[in-house]
Amino acid sequence: MSVRALRLSTSLPLAIVAACVAQASAQTAGPEAPPAFNTIRTPTSPAFTLLGIEPSSVERPNTPSSLAVALLGRAQERETVPADFALELSPYWLVGHPRLAWRDDETRTIGQSLARTATLSVATGATGTKDVPVTSLAVGGRASVFSGHLAASTTKGLEDLEKALQAESALGLRLMQDQIKALSAQLLAGEISAEEHARLMNALQRAVVGSKAYMESAERKAVEKLMQKFAANREGFFLEVAGAAGWEYPDAVWARHRFGRWGAWATPSYQTPHWSLVGVARYLSKADDAGHEAMDFGLRGTYSSDRYALSLEYVHRGFSGADVPGGHRFVGIAEYGVGDDTWLVASFGRDAATQREGSLIARLGLSFNFSKERFKVD
Amino acid sequence: MADDVFLSSTNFYAVVSDRDVVLRVFTGDEQVSGTSLLLNGSPVPFDSPAGPQVIGQGKDLVGSVLTVNTTVRDVNPATNHTSVTHVLEGGLETRAFPHAIDVSADKGTAHYLVTFVFTA
Numbered sequence: 001m002s003v004r005a006l007r008l009s010t011s012l013p014l015a016i017v018a019a020c021v022a023q024a025s026a027q028t029a030g031p032e033a034p035p036a037f038n039t040i041r042t043p044t045s046p047a048f049t050l051l052g053i054e055p056s057s058v059e060r061p062n063t064p065s066s067l068a069v070a071l072l073g074r075a076q077e078r079e080t081v082p083a084d085f086a087l088e089l090s091p092y093w094l095v096g097h098p099r100l101a102w103r104d105d106e107t108r109t110i111g112q113s114l115a116r117t118a119t120l121s122v123a124t125g126a127t128g129t130k131d132v133p134v135t136s137l138a139v140g141g142r143a144s145v146f147s148g149h150l151a152a153s154t155t156k157g158l159e160d161l162e163k164a165l166q167a168e169s170a171l172g173l174r175l176m177q178d179q180i181k182a183l184s185a186q187l188l189a190g191e192i193s194a195e196e197h198a199r200l201m202n203a204l205q206r207a208v209v210g211s212k213a214y215m216e217s218a219e220r221k222a223v224e225k226l227m228q229k230f231a232a233n234r235e236g237f238f239l240e241v242a243g244a245a246g247w248e249y250p251d252a253v254w255a256r257h258r259f260g261r262w263g264a265w266a267t268p269s270y271q272t273p274h275w276s277l278v279g280v281a282r283y284l285s286k287a288d289d290a291g292h293e294a295m296d297f298g299l300r301g302t303y304s305s306d307r308y309a310l311s312l313e314y315v316h317r318g319f320s321g322a323d324v325p326g327g328h329r330f331v332g333i334a335e336y337g338v339g340d341d342t343w344l345v346a347s348f349g350r351d352a353a354t355q356r357e358g359s360l361i362a363r364l365g366l367s368f369n370f371s372k373e374r375f376k377v378d
Numbered sequence: 379m380a381d382d383v384f385l386s387s388t389n390f391y392a393v394v395s396d397r398d399v400v401l402r403v404f405t406g407d408e409q410v411s412g413t414s415l416l417l418n419g420s421p422v423p424f425d426s427p428a429g430p431q432v433i434g435q436g437k438d439l440v441g442s443v444l445t446v447n448t449t450v451r452d453v454n455p456a457t458n459h460t461s462v463t464h465v466l467e468g469g470l471e472t473r474a475f476p477h478a479i480d481v482s483a484d485k486g487t488a489h490y491l492v493t494f495v496f497t498a
Binding site for chain 2: 062090092093096097098099100101102104105116158161162163164165166167168169170172173174177178180181184187188194195197198199201202205206209223227230232
């Protein structure tokens with residue numbers, strides 16, 4: 001369970017600019033240009049973000065043995081840094097927690113929040129050029145110091161699921177009732193052993209659950225319907241923090257390592273069913289090719305409903321070097337749902353240096369939300 | 379059905395004649411579940427998601443078979459582990475019967491069909 005976060009339109013896979021209502025040339029990508037608000041939020045996988053990669057394949061072991069397999073599989077490459085390796089894991093969830101009920105997670109202490117949300121990420125990737133090949137390795141961690149409380153709608157959704165699952169389990173017993181009686185009689189009479197009884201009960205349940213009478217029952221469909229609309233949301237105060245460090249290996253040789261750069265992120269936020277206030281802060285020890293340190297911070301306020309969303313966001317970028325000026329952006333965004341998965345998006349504001357072409361942001365467009373998640377829940 | 383996984387076990391529990399036998403069900407890993415019961419093939423109530431539920435007095439239960447069907451749904455995006463611990467109290471000793479199984483995909487279903495034979 002991790003922190004819930006409103007992300008305005010970030011998961012939209014496609015956006016078509018339909019009209020420009022004012023000067024809206026392409027943004028000038030100077031080093032002082034503040035990054036997009038969502039790019040400086042606490043990343044899910046800091047190691048991947050630090051390297052600037054999106055691995056196509058990520059190993060996500062969920063047991064100690066699968067972690068061992070993932071690591072041992074790469075241990076044979078002793079001289080060189082493995083290329084394109086990506087691993088992400090949550091130490092707390094590597095093992096089972098048989099006495100941790102969902103009701104125990106309605107609120108969390110700081111220690112519980114850190115433990116249950118902590119993730120580690122490791123990645124390697126090619127970051128050099130054809131002439132100067134370099135493989136980089138990054139290690140990162142992420143956790144929520146505070147992670148709010150379970151939303152009332154989520155608690156109700158879980159209680160509804162409990163009732164529906166009880167009805168489903170009762171249906172299963174009704175459909176198996178006669179066979180269960182017969183198997184119980186055989187067990188009590190000593191005709192079958194406990195192990196044989198368990199095996200036959202398992203086979204019986206597989207057959208019954210796979211039957212049309214079960215799968216197309218009102219009880220099973222009720223559970224499926226609840227599961228379709230269920231989302232584990234949390235509300236209240238959140239503080240996500242993350243850090244990552246990267247090393248560079250010319251020609252991918254372990255022995256030729258040198259420190260690359262490091263970064264740190266913090267995202268405090270307060271979430272209610274309709275309102276959210278999100279702050280972001282990010283430090284990068286090398287933000288550009290010249291090696292400047294950069295500190296970005298921002299603030300976004302959002303009001304959202306099922307049909308529309310309004311937000312204001314401010315992002316500032318500052319550099320340690322006196323030769324590179326900082327910059328900031330202030331943008332208002334309005335979105336209105338014109339269909340189930342289609343949204344009209346309007347944005348207006350200023351970007352970076354006001355004297356530069358493209359500093360005025362004024363756009364009107366359509367966005368299509370194929371994922372059906374208007375606001376992403378992490 | 380493709381995502382459903384199944385676990386069955388058969389156990390014995392020694393009762394004490396003048397004490398009530400009580401069942402509790404703990405569903406772990408922050409998953410959600412529902413439980414129903416059959417005693418000697420007939421439905422008996424299980425009123426709350428975790429119990430406690432009085433099954434009967436020890437002297438009336440000797441030689442009886444309690445079938446517990448717990449259906450778990452994976453609602454925890456952090457893990458596909460599911461675990462259910464059935465605890466029986468009121469007999470010679472309080473005993474926990476822990477079981478665990480992983481669902482094969484997010485939001486999958488795990489069926490725990492656990493049988494208890496009550497002995498003297």
